[in-house]
Each structure stands twice: as C-alpha cells, then as structure tokens.
Amino acid sequence: MTIRLLGRTEIRNLAKELDFKPRKSLGQNFVHDANTVRRIVSASGINKHDHVLEVGPGLGSLTLALLDRGATVSAIEIDPVLAQRLPKTVAEHSHSEIHRxxxxxxxxxxxxxxxxxEPPTAVVANLPYxxxxxxxxxxxxxxxxxxxxMVMVQAEVAERLAAEPGGKDYGVPSVKVRxxxxxxxxxxxxxxxxxxxPRxxxxxxxxxxHxxxxxxxxxxxxxxxxxLIDIAFAQxxxxxxxxxxxxxxTGNESAERLLAASIDPARRGETLTVADFVRLLQRSGDFTASTDSSEGPSRPAQVF
Structure with a gap:
C-alpha cells in the first residue's frame, strides 16, 4: 500500500492544529514538496532491509517517504510537541506501517x-542547519x-562537506567526514x-x-x-x-615529522588530505595502534 505524503496544505493544517510556530533556533523548516522527499529517499538507496535514523523529522514529510520505501525508521525529534504528533500523523496516512x-x-x-x-544502517534527514x-x-x-x-543541509554546508583539498570551501568538516x-x-x-x-x-x-x-x-x-586537523586549520x-x-x-621537529610523513613542510593545511593527517600521526610515534576497532572490519594499522 502506497503511503500518502504530506503537501503544503497538510503541513499548514498540522501546524495550525498544534498552534505551532517554527523556531529558528531549532532550524525548523519543513518540506512540503512530495517530489523533493522522494528524490532524497531515492538518492539514499535505502530499501526494506534498512533501519534508518532520521534526525529532526518535524511534521513527518520525509518520515512518510522513508516508510513508503519499506524501511524501519527511528526518528529523533528534540521538540516534544512534534515528537508526540508524529506517530499519529503516520497512522493517519498509513495504518499498516506504524509498527515500523x-x-x-x-x-x-x-x-x-x-x-x-537495533543498530541503524543509514541516516536520511533534513538536518537542522x-x-x-x-x-x-x-x-x-x-x-x-x-x-x-543522505542529508539535506544548507548549501554552504554542503559545499564545505564535499569540498576538495585546496579549494576555498575545504576545511575541518571536509576532512573529518572523509x-x-x-x-x-x-x-x-x-x-x-x-x-x-528559508533565505x-x-x-x-x-x-x-569505507x-x-x-x-x-x-x-x-x-x-x-x-x-591534528583542528591544529592545521586553526590558522x-x-x-x-x-x-x-x-x-x-620546535620548528625543526615539526619539519622532520612532516617530511617523515612525505609532506612538504611548506604546504598549507588547506591542501592536506585525510590520508596525509593519518600518515602524519602514524609516523610521528605519538600513538599506539589499536587492534580493537569499534567500527567493525578494518585493515591492520599501517603506515602510508
């Protein structure tokens, strides 16, 4: 059974019913276009075997589209009014899918x-900016x-996350997510x-x-x-x-560590890749490699 998605009128009606005014401090902007939420869900590649973590479901636009895909959804909502209303909204739009x-x-x-x-396998969300x-x-x-x-974020944040080394938008978020x-x-x-x-x-x-x-x-x-990433981008x-x-x-020790990691000491932090930072740490002698990874399968600690 196809789940009926929310439209502009239903979003407004829900807000009116709850006497709800979106709060800028919580980044509350709600999607009312069904094609947009379908696009997000399709691009995520999730299916009925996924347990999706949704952040900030709001009035439920994306939540309904995720359930329509067959996934199990854990929705994390900080606003108590919206959190309380969401199960009712889902039940109204699809009586048979509320158990997911x-x-x-x-x-x-x-x-x-x-x-x-159960551990989530995916995150799909319209993230508060x-x-x-x-x-x-x-x-x-x-x-x-x-x-x-798969997340929808402010365009400026998206540019920073996806920026390549050396670009004007490349920074701490770009490296850490990689x-x-x-x-x-x-x-x-x-x-x-x-x-x-939004503006x-x-x-x-x-x-x-990986x-x-x-x-x-x-x-x-x-x-x-x-x-190390924070240090490199502080200035x-x-x-x-x-x-x-x-x-x-000291300056000499800094240069020696960089050279040992095959990094030119004259390079700037904005040109370094995550592999460069990893190699710098591994060759500095400042860490003890752990054989117990909290992220499941990984290769043994190695030097790049």
Missing part, C-alpha cells in the same frame, strides 16, 4: 548506541553500523519547497562509509587525527611547519 516507526524525543547530539534497539556538522560527525562515530548517509568515507554532492534544493521559506538554498550530500577502512577506526586514533594560511610547531615542539 519509533520516535525518540531526544537531542541527536546525546543519542548513544544503547538508545536504539545549526547542528548539521556536529550531528553528522557524532552519528558516524557513535554508530559504526551506519553505511550510508575519515569515515566518500562524500558526494547530489544537487541543490530550492527554498520554495520549505515552510517557512538560503539547500544541498544534498551523500556519505558512503567498506574496509584504510586506517584504524578506534576512538583514540580518530580523536588524535581530528586534533589555515600558515605553512604546515608553522601550524604544527606547538604540537611537534
């Missing part, structure tokens, strides 16, 4: 593995079972498909986790790599030699 929906009235940044009955990057990094780190991420997998853009979304209409365009981004990680994936290793116009002075101890 779980709603948690929680902050996504505090969600842990123990909060879900103000927490998009922290939410992505938290979920990828907390749930190694997630293989695919620690987990491959990142691709999937086009733009007009503000007119939202209520209320910016949105972009679709897909992340596919089937076999090229580097260790335990928490300790990841945190140390992320520290992005500095050369790598100068950026890593405090971390390495």
């Amino acid at each position: 929906l779980t709603v948690l009235n929680r902050d996504i940044l505090g969600i842990e593995r123990s909060d879900l009955v 103000n927490i998009a990057v922290p939410a992505l990094l938290h979920l990828l780190a907390e749930f190694p079972s997630i293989r695919t991420v 620690f987990f997998g491959k990142v691709r853009r999937y086009g733009m979304v007009s503000p007119t498909v939202f209520w209320p209409i 910016v365009y949105s972009g679709l981004v897909r992340i596919d986790r 089937e076999v990680s090229p580097w260790p994936t335990d928490d300790g290793f990841r945190e140390k790599v992320f520290e 992005r116009r500095k050369t790598a030699r100068n950026a890593f002075l405090e971390w390495a101890g």
Whole structure:
C-alpha cells in the first residue's frame, strides 16, 4: 500500500492544529514538496532491509517517504510537541506501517548506541542547519553500523562537506567526514519547497562509509587525527611547519615529522588530505595502534 505524503496544505493544517510556530533556533523548516522527499529517499538507496535514523523529522514529510520505501525508521525529534504528533500523523496516512516507526524525543547530539534497539544502517534527514556538522560527525562515530548517509543541509554546508583539498570551501568538516568515507554532492534544493521559506538554498550530500577502512577506526586514533586537523586549520594560511610547531615542539621537529610523513613542510593545511593527517600521526610515534576497532572490519594499522 502506497503511503500518502504530506503537501503544503497538510503541513499548514498540522501546524495550525498544534498552534505551532517554527523556531529558528531549532532550524525548523519543513518540506512540503512530495517530489523533493522522494528524490532524497531515492538518492539514499535505502530499501526494506534498512533501519534508518532520521534526525529532526518535524511534521513527518520525509518520515512518510522513508516508510513508503519499506524501511524501519527511528526518528529523533528534540521538540516534544512534534515528537508526540508524529506517530499519529503516520497512522493517519498509513495504518499498516506504524509498527515500523519509533520516535525518540531526544537531542541527536546525546543519542548513544544503547538508545536504539537495533543498530541503524543509514541516516536520511533534513538536518537542522545549526547542528548539521556536529550531528553528522557524532552519528558516524557513535554508530559504526551506519553505511550510508543522505542529508539535506544548507548549501554552504554542503559545499564545505564535499569540498576538495585546496579549494576555498575545504576545511575541518571536509576532512573529518572523509575519515569515515566518500562524500558526494547530489544537487541543490530550492527554498520554495520549505515552510517557512528559508533565505538560503539547500544541498544534498551523500556519505558512503569505507567498506574496509584504510586506517584504524578506534576512538583514540580518530580523536588524535581530528586534533591534528583542528591544529592545521586553526590558522589555515600558515605553512604546515608553522601550524604544527606547538604540537611537534620546535620548528625543526615539526619539519622532520612532516617530511617523515612525505609532506612538504611548506604546504598549507588547506591542501592536506585525510590520508596525509593519518600518515602524519602514524609516523610521528605519538600513538599506539589499536587492534580493537569499534567500527567493525578494518585493515591492520599501517603506515602510508
């Protein structure tokens, strides 16, 4: 049975029923265009075997489209009014599919593995703009079972996530998401498909986790790599030699560590790939490789 999706009139009626006014502080802009949510779900590649984690389901536009695809959905909604209404909305639109929906009235940044009955295999969401990057990094780190991420984010955020080394948009988010997998853009979304209409365009981004990680994936290793990334971009116009002075101890030691990792000390942080940062850590002697990866299968610790 095909699930009836929400349209502009139904979105407005739901908001009126709840006496609900979208809050800018929570990034509450709701999609009312059925073609847009179908496009997102189709691009995600999910099927009936997936357990999808949806962040910020709002009034349920994307939730209904995910259920229509046959997936099981765990929807994490921070707004208690919206969290309470969502199961009723799904039941009204498809009586037979409500058993595949779980709603948690929680902050996504505090969600842990123990909060879900089964590990999620995918994230599909219209992410609130103000927490998009922290939410992505938290979920990828907390749930190694997630293989695919398809999110709609502010266009500027999408550009940063998918930016290549050396580009003006390349920065900390660009590098950190690539620690987990491959990142691709999937086009733009007009503000007119939202209520209320935002002042910016949105972009679709897909992340596919490495089937076999090229580097260790335990928490300790990841945190140390992320520290190096933060250092390099703290003053992005500095050369790598100068950026890593405090971390390495002296200018000569900084240069030696970079050269040992096959990185020209004159390069700037904005040109370094995630593999460069991993190699810099591995060849610095500042870490002990873990053989216990929290993210499942990975290759043994290796030097690039």
